[in-house]
Amino acid sequence: MKQKLMLLGVISIPVVLFFIPMAWLEGAGTICLFKNIFGVECWGCGITRAIVSMAQLEPKKAIEYNWAVVIVFPIFCWVWIKWVIKISKFT
Numbered sequence: 001m002k003q004k005l006m007l008l009g010v011i012s013i014p015v016v017l018f019f020i021p022m023a024w025l026e027g028a029g030t031i032c033l034f035k036n037i038f039g040v041e042c043w044g045c046g047i048t049r050a051i052v053s054m055a056q057l058e059p060k061k062a063i064e065y066n067w068a069v070v071i072v073f074p075i076f077c078w079v080w081i082k083w084v085i086k087i088s089k090f091t
Contacts, residue, residue, distance in 0.1 A: 007087045013080060017055035025049050047072060 025048065034042040050069035053062035062069045
């Protein structure tokens with residue numbers, strides 16, 4: 001039963017990302033120490049918004065947030081798929 005709940009939770013990650021309102025993410029303050037201390041964005045700034053934008057099928061907007069999403073998102077998807085396969089083997 002625990003494995004089935006875990007599988008359901010992992011499978012729901014893309015659905016949750018799809019329904020996160022971008023207005024909420026854009027309005028939230030940053031927790032980036034580099035930006036808060038020096039006032040400039042680091043290489044990771046905007047990656048959360050970019051991943052959510054990719055999950056919402058808006059690649060142009062995602063690249064505007066952070067160009068590294070073209071590297072990070074496929075890795076994120078690959079890890080997610082491996083995770084689903086691993087958990088489903090135990091179910």
